[in-house]
Amino acid sequence: MGEQPLLAVERIYREEYGRIVASLVRRFGDLDVAEDAAAEALLVALERWPTDGVPPNPGGWLTTTARNRAIDRLRRESHRDAKHQAALTMHDDTPHEPTGPVEDDRLRLIFACCHPALAPEARVALTLRLLGGLTVAEVAQAFLVAETTMAQRITRAKRKIKDAAIPFRVPTADDLPTRIEAVLAVVYLVFNEGYLSSSADADPVRAELTGEAIRLGRILRGLLPEEPEVAGLLALMLLTESRRTVRVAGGELVSLHEQDRGGWDRALIAEGHALVRECLAINRPGQYQLLAAINAVHTAAPEASATDWSQIAALYAQLYAVVPSPVVALNRAVVTAELDGPEVALAEVDRLGLTTYHAWHATRADLLRRLGRSAEARAAYDDAIAATDNVAERAYLARRRGSLAP
Amino acid sequence: MTQYLFSVHHGSEAYDRTPEEMQPSWDATGRFNDKAVAAGVFVFAGGLQPAETATTVDARGEAPIITDGPYLETKEWIGGFWVLDLPDLDTALRWATEASAACGEAVEVRPFHGD
Structure with missing residues (x-):
């Protein structure tokens, strides 16, 4: 481990958290069981990795360890809980359901977290906690509410998922467009709160939130490669993020006109432009793709005076037709x-x-x-x-x- | 499977409508019930008389207290409900969409305690 061993464990754990929890949720059908087991696996890793070294597939190691811990715990408790016993005997989860071209545990989980039956603020919190691996304290910090308030919000949302039987499932084709919209809205909300913080007490630009939103965007993009709006949102976030470091100078917001374009992140711009081209080829425009295209035109101009305003105007006209x-x-x-x-x-x-x-x-x-x-x-x-x-x-x-x- | 209560809330004006006005929604509700029975998800359903026909009994004290009227003095109360047995909330929300369209009112979906 090049970095400090304990920090490496924490970093890997956070990166793998969504995958671990999602896999355990599929296996045991229960968020609390999944989260508790993931936390136990972290403790084991913190104990072993600094001396034994990081295993070759740390995510797989954490998932297996967490699964074994969950099984141990359920076995201990099974005599007093028939439901858990049922979970134990269930060999490999639910019957295989057709969920479209891609099946991924995290995809099922994010659709549950962003379910329209949950309050919007609960969707964002759950997504950051369960998919993003942020601690409750970090999620509370992100929304500038007390940790106890956020803990209650998350607990209540998890209880509703369980009691109202919100399914861990990719929605059917009929429901998919509106349900994806809710997921993308959550991710974009996280990004925007990072890019222009709404609070006087927070930093004006919060890279941890924009970074988290992009990470979620990349996961979604990997899971739903056929959905142009998913690519569009990722492109939009990348092209916006490319300007982040020069967006504030001397504690003051810098307008697009006045930004030092040499400070823009060329790699993010290239990636964003490639995604926008991909969307254009698919030719099923939507609001995120159009916003991304507008940002692509801005970021293609070497200086503000070279901006192709008539193209941007045409894109805004299209956008207004979609979102008036x-x-x-x-x-x-x-x-x-x-x-x-x-x-x-x-x-x-x-x-x-x-x-x-x-x-x-x-x-x-x-x-x-x-x-x-x-x-x-x-x-x-x-x-x-x-x-x-x-x-x-x-x-x-x-x-x-x-x-x-x- | 989870049992869900689909409740329909409305005010007294719902009882002022004439049978002729109500007939289309009664028919649609009947068709919805038939569909739920055929799908094997129907547990129970019923329409209620107006809230002024309610009587409230409170036996928490030493002697039961009997009061005329509903427990809560509100402008809207449950006018009818279904109990359906369904695999998950997504399925419940689809049935509730049809139920709402059939009866012409908003429908609240609420799970029963399991086990």
Whole structure:
């Protein structure tokens, strides 16, 4: 082990956690049994690996160890629990079900975690805990709630899965499109919370969350290679992540126009562009693919002035046809400003009236600034600052406000 | 298998409708019941008289207290329900979708205790 032995165990455990738990859930049909056994396997690894070395297939080793521990425990308890006894005698899990081209335990698990019968905040928490291998404390930290609150939320969700018999199964073809949507929404939510933290108490950009979302995105991509929206979401996250390190400078958010493009991560961009090309070839566009394509156009421009705005406008028109939301319209208006000027764009923006949304005020402020309407721009900057808690965004807006002509 | 309670909640206005108005949903509900019986998932179903016909008995104290009216004073109460025996929640939600379309009301799905 090159790194510190105990850290290596923790890292491998986290990486393998989703796989271990998912495999045990299939075997024993019970989340608590699976999680307890996985935790026991970690203790064994922490004891043995530093002296014996990491086994050649650490994930397989952890899964086998956890499975044996679960069987031992169930045997001990079986005299007082007929249900567990049934689980023991069940040789290899449930009858083989046709679950489409790919079957993976983690896929079954993520569909259970993101089940529409669970509250959205519980879906995100469960996914990070069970698939991402984050501890309850880490999940609590990610959402800035007390650990006991998060523990209750997760426990309640797990109890509902058990008592209401939410299945660990890939949904049928009929249900798949809407159910995938819920899974992708959870992953994108995790990413966005990392990319622009909504809290004043957290770092403005939280790489641990964007990294986790991308990791989940890669797992989904591996499991559902035929679904273009899955590829689209991964591409979108990669292309966004490629700009992360230059997105904040001196504690201040840096706009796309002003970013040092030399600091963009070329490997992530190349991977994202390849995925976008793959999506184009499949030709079943959806919102994540279109957002990815827009980001592909941005990241293809060597400098801001070289941006192909007319292509971006065409993509936004397509996106608006798929998702006719005011937020999409707002972003489209930003493109209008580049093509038709700030006056036309401002009329579009004002029609939207998203008065509680920080980006609406910030967009108005910028358009008013460009039109030389300083007093109105100043008021709009004030409204934008009041509507966001992200420290880097507030700093950026305050500087722009300060640089207005009198 | 898990037994699920499919309950239909509505207010008193549901009882003000004429039989002619109600007939289509009665027919659809009948067809839904037949389908559930044929599928072998039907346990029980029934429609209830309005809540003002309810009587509440509380025998927690020394002498039972009998009160006219439902336990909770609410604007909406259970107007009818099904009990179906189904393999999992996904299946239950599909049946509930049909049940809701048939009776023309929202349907709450709730599992019974197992064992």
